[in-house]
Amino acid sequence: MTAPSAATGTPDRGAQPLLAVRDLAKHYGGEARFLRAPQALVRAVDGVDLDIYPGETLGLVGESGSGKSTVGRLVLRLEAATRGQVVFEGRNLSALTRSELRPVRQRMQIVFQDPYSALNPRMRVGDFVAEPFIVHGLLPRADERQSRVEKLFQQVGLDPASMRRFPHEFSGGQRQRINIARALALQPRFIVADEPITALDVSIQAQIVNLLQDLQEQLGLTYLFIAHDLSMVRYLCQHVAVMLRGRIVETGPAESVFGAPRHPYTQALLSALPIPDPVRERLRQRIVFDPRDFQPAPDAALREVAPRHFVLD
Ligand SMILES: Nc1ncnc2c1ncn2[C@@H]1O[C@H](COP(=O)(O)OP(=O)(O)O)[C@@H](O)[C@H]1O
Numbered sequence: 001m002t003a004p005s006a007a008t009g010t011p012d013r014g015a016q017p018l019l020a021v022r023d024l025a026k027h028y029g030g031e032a033r034f035l036r037a038p039q040a041l042v043r044a045v046d047g048v049d050l051d052i053y054p055g056e057t058l059g060l061v062g063e064s065g066s067g068k069s070t071v072g073r074l075v076l077r078l079e080a081a082t083r084g085q086v087v088f089e090g091r092n093l094s095a096l097t098r099s100e101l102r103p104v105r106q107r108m109q110i111v112f113q114d115p116y117s118a119l120n121p122r123m124r125v126g127d128f129v130a131e132p133f134i135v136h137g138l139l140p141r142a143d144e145r146q147s148r149v150e151k152l153f154q155q156v157g158l159d160p161a162s163m164r165r166f167p168h169e170f171s172g173g174q175r176q177r178i179n180i181a182r183a184l185a186l187q188p189r190f191i192v193a194d195e196p197i198t199a200l201d202v203s204i205q206a207q208i209v210n211l212l213q214d215l216q217e218q219l220g221l222t223y224l225f226i227a228h229d230l231s232m233v234r235y236l237c238q239h240v241a242v243m244l245r246g247r248i249v250e251t252g253p254a255e256s257v258f259g260a261p262r263h264p265y266t267q268a269l270l271s272a273l274p275i276p277d278p279v280r281e282r283l284r285q286r287i288v289f290d291p292r293d294f295q296p297a298p299d300a301a302l303r304e305v306a307p308r309h310f311v312l313d
Pocket residue numbers: 028029042043044062063064065066067068069070071
């Protein structure tokens with residue numbers, strides 16, 4: 001594991017956020033449908049605010065079912081929000097027409113958790129990586145496409161000679177590299193990485209995290225990195241947001257949140273991490289927080305407890 005680079009650790013604070021999310025919500029079910037009983041209302045995402053600055057990685061962390069993937073899909077407009085705003089490069093995405101959204105979509109991509117199900121098992125991986133060019137009518141000449149795909153393979157650490165193979169011939173880590181190559185094809189500025197290493201062997205996880213970090217440095221990428229625990233987030237992210245039952249309970253610069261976590265849920269997540277120092281590791285106490293105990297007051301809001309460090313209170 002390489003240390004986080006200073007280059008990516010110092011985003012230009014004078015800059016506008018690349019992505020600003022305000023009061024974002026997504027509720028599922030709730031209304032009665034024809035001939036069906038009303039389904040319980042699920043507030044999957046319930047008033048989320050996020051800012052991600054150019055060149056920065058925001059780690060979005062929380063237990064399974066807390067709404068992280070839904071935030072990712074809403075941010076990319078793969079789904080419409082119940083309320084709230086997503087502003088990307090200064091433009092409110094919900095105000096854009098489909099044709100206005102199309103070029104914006106090229107600059108925002110996603111990498112999913114399960115690298116195999118994201119792939120098409122019957123498609124040669126080179127064609128899979130080239131598909132975005134065809135979908136967007138770019139690089140019409142096959143030889144141009146081929147040489148671009150070769151470069152993409154090299155960029156993610158794959159042998160370009162493997163382009164003609166099928167997904168089942170690759171390991172889990174290699175499959176995730178293929179997905180990353182495809183996500184890079186249209187030269188995005190922003191990537192949602194939705195638990196990109198969760199399904200991989202522990203021995204491979206660090207390689208993929210390092211690849212994401214190297215690509216960020218080379219290409220100036222901005223990431224929303226979704227994870228269910230903090231283990232990789234502390235290496236990769238300059239900023240973290242902790243999510244619980246559709247809400248952000250704590251967010252701030254990584255050093256501030258990891259150094260002095262305020263919310264009991266953040267404290268519990270952090271206390272689950274091993275400490276590299278054996279003396280302190282022996283003294284480490286697990287803090288337990290039952291998410292069912294999370295009952296925010298109706299007027300609960302994020303309050304600043306340290307510079308840019310906010311806690312739901
Ligand atoms: N399409 C959907 N229809 C109904 N409920 C959904 C849908 N997608 C997600 N949910 C619910 O929303 C909540 C948040 O899900 P999700 O965003 O996938 O969480 P996470 O990624 O943190 O595990 C869960 O309770 C999930 O069951």
